[in-house]
Structures are given as C-alpha cells and as structure tokens.
Amino acid sequence: MNAAAMSDPRRRWWRIARISAVAIALYVFFRFMPTGTNLNHMDFRVEGENVIEMCDPLAPQFLPVVNVRSPVSLKLTTAAPPVAGQPVEATLTLTTASGKPIEPADLLTVHTKLLHLLVIDPHLLDYHHVHPQPTREPGRWAFQFTPRYGGVYRVFADFTPAATGLSLYANTEVAVSGEPAAAEIVAAAQQPSWQAEVAGHRFEFAPATGWIKAGEMTDLTLRVTRPDGGEVPLQPIMGAFAHVVAFDEARTGFAHMHPLQSDLAVRPDPRHPELTFQLSVPQAGRYVSWAQVDIGGTEVFAPFWFDVVK
Ligand SMILES: [Cu+2]
The missing domain is CATH 2.60.40.1940 (Immunoglobulin-like)
Structure with missing residues (x-):
C-alpha cells in the first residue's frame, strides 16, 4: 500500500469534520443571534x-x-x-x-x-x-x-x-366632544343590507347561503361595480385587494378578513371584481362589516349591516 492511499481516508475524515464544524458554528451563530426584540x-x-x-x-x-x-x-x-x-x-x-x-x-x-x-x-x-x-x-x-x-x-x-x-x-x-350622529342618520345607516353605494360605486358583500348563522363558517363575496358598467381598477392595499373588518353592535371586538384570492399578481376582473371571504361569528346579533378597497388610487370604505342568526 502506498502513502497516498493511506492518507486518502484521513483527508476525507478531515474534510467531513471541517464541514460539520462550519455547519455547527453557523447553527450556533443563527440560533443565538439577537432577533431584534428584547421581549420573549x-x-x-x-x-x-x-x-x-x-x-x-x-x-x-x-x-x-x-x-x-x-x-x-x-x-x-x-x-x-x-x-x-x-x-x-x-x-x-x-x-x-x-x-x-x-x-x-x-x-x-x-x-x-x-x-x-x-x-x-x-x-x-x-x-x-x-x-x-x-x-x-x-x-x-x-x-x-x-x-x-x-x-x-x-x-x-x-x-x-x-x-x-x-x-x-x-x-x-x-x-x-361635539355633535353625536343624528338619530335619523343612525337609523338610516343601520338598516341591514348586503348592498352599499359609495363614491359612485355599487358594493355588494353577501353570503353564499343568503344568511350568516352563529358559529358557522360562511363564505361571503365582495363585488364592486360601476352603474355605467365602467372599469373598477382594484389595486392592492396593505398587501390585499380588500380588507373587511366586522364589528358587533356593542363593539366588544372585531373580525378582520382578507380575500382568499391572496395572489396579488392575479388581478381581479377589471369590470366585475369578485373577492371571497370567510367569516365565523360565535354570537347571533347585529353586526357591521366595513370593506376597504383602493379603486384606481382612491381609498373607499363601504359599510354593510347584517344580522347573524341563531
Ligand atoms: Cu386587513
């Protein structure tokens, strides 16, 4: 057996040891590197x-x-x-x-x-x-x-x-401080409706089943159209094509929903954009959903009042 053959396994062993040592060092470095937060x-x-x-x-x-x-x-x-x-x-x-x-x-x-x-x-x-x-x-x-x-x-x-x-x-x-909302404005606004007209656009935010039942996951579709059939150029806002926040009447909490269509590279239909959301509410009662979208650079908020049934 010559010397070269003798040293080959040893060289290979050293190479493996060196690679392992580097891997362990990298692991320790990243494991204990500060993440930026002082809180745990x-x-x-x-x-x-x-x-x-x-x-x-x-x-x-x-x-x-x-x-x-x-x-x-x-x-x-x-x-x-x-x-x-x-x-x-x-x-x-x-x-x-x-x-x-x-x-x-x-x-x-x-x-x-x-x-x-x-x-x-x-x-x-x-x-x-x-x-x-x-x-x-x-x-x-x-x-x-x-x-x-x-x-x-x-x-x-x-x-x-x-x-x-x-x-x-x-x-x-x-x-x-200041004037609270007038009673007639409140009464008119709080009428349950899956439709809303805001900033020259028609909004619809409706459950596939026609109602929302307490404790059940419901699919809701947000549709935005123009009465003249023109384009509705929805643009991403805060990393989504729409944000919907639902509150209960007593303001005890909220649900923050985002469209299932989360790929921003896939633009919604320019004339009839449709976005799907999922919502589950544990308690029956009256709620309002505020949809927030960006239409051609303008932020628009549309409210939908609805009852969650038992
Ligand atoms: Cu959001």
Whole structure:
C-alpha cells in the first residue's frame, strides 16, 4: 500500500469534520443571534381564565377583545381635547403587562404595517383604519385621525409580536366632544343590507347561503361595480385587494378578513371584481362589516349591516 492511499481516508475524515464544524458554528451563530426584540414569549402570556386567544390565521373569526384580558396594555393620550370634525393628534403607549415598552423591533410587519388601529364611533358609522408610527420614546406610537361625530370612540390595536409570531389585540377608548350622529342618520345607516353605494360605486358583500348563522363558517363575496358598467381598477392595499373588518353592535371586538384570492399578481376582473371571504361569528346579533378597497388610487370604505342568526 502506498502513502497516498493511506492518507486518502484521513483527508476525507478531515474534510467531513471541517464541514460539520462550519455547519455547527453557523447553527450556533443563527440560533443565538439577537432577533431584534428584547421581549420573549412569556411577555405575551397571561395566566388564568378568560384570556385573549391568539388568533389562528387559518380560522378567521370574531374576536371578543373587550371582554377578555390582553397580555398588553394600551393607553391613549391626545395633544388637545378631541373635537368632532378636527384632526386629533394622539399618542399610544403600548407595553407588556409588566410594563416593558413594545417597540418596532418587537413587532412583525403584517399586511405591510407593524401596527394596525381600527377606530370606530359608538354607532359604528365612522370607521378609521390607521397605522401609528413609532416615536423616539420607547413604546410610544403616534397617529392622527379626524372623528366625524362626538362620542366615545373605541380603538382596537391589531399587531403581531416577533416573540410569538401570533396576532394579538388590545383596546382602548377616546372621548370626542361635539355633535353625536343624528338619530335619523343612525337609523338610516343601520338598516341591514348586503348592498352599499359609495363614491359612485355599487358594493355588494353577501353570503353564499343568503344568511350568516352563529358559529358557522360562511363564505361571503365582495363585488364592486360601476352603474355605467365602467372599469373598477382594484389595486392592492396593505398587501390585499380588500380588507373587511366586522364589528358587533356593542363593539366588544372585531373580525378582520382578507380575500382568499391572496395572489396579488392575479388581478381581479377589471369590470366585475369578485373577492371571497370567510367569516365565523360565535354570537347571533347585529353586526357591521366595513370593506376597504383602493379603486384606481382612491381609498373607499363601504359599510354593510347584517344580522347573524341563531
Ligand atoms: Cu386587513
């Protein structure tokens, strides 16, 4: 046996050892590399019963945010007392239950944003979807909205901690002085209808079965048309062709739905766009769904009032 044949198995062994060492080093490096967040899974846990369930994106359903304990605290302050019809400069303080600030690095970008706020007036006629921006102070986020009516607005925060990767919710309120919505406006707006006319477009958001039954997953189709048959150039907004948020009449929570047609490269029909959603609501009662779309660069919100039957 010559020397070359002797050294061959040894060389191969060294090569395997070197590759293994590099792989182990890479694993250790990525495993212990800081992820950017200082918070961990335990910061988003609360003990006991009646705790908010972390949302399963595959089972979209109505989440009773107000009546459950959230592992985060949400506080809202305004620069000046809010008045209907005037822009409100607001600051949110978002912390864990133990008081640790929740900063941009602690949240994942979901639907193109770190933090989504869903703001709604007492009669559910004035809906806002806003995205607070982080300030220089840790845990403090700033946003602006212009309430249409007087009354106590409810603010739902929708976000995903990097530590858990699961959607989480919190809520707070802000009192707005000024005229509340007139009784006849409220009565007219709250009529159940699967149709709405907004900004020169006809909207329909209807269940395939004709009704929505409590506790059952229902397919709903959003259709947008123009009375003259013209084009309805739907454009993606926050990474979807539409966002639909449903609230119950008492504003105890919400359901945030996105179209099953999630591939943004596949454009909806330019004249008769149709998008399908799935909704499951545990309790019967009256609800409103706000559909949010972008038609040729203009954001449009369409409300649909409906009853969920037993
Ligand atoms: Cu959305």
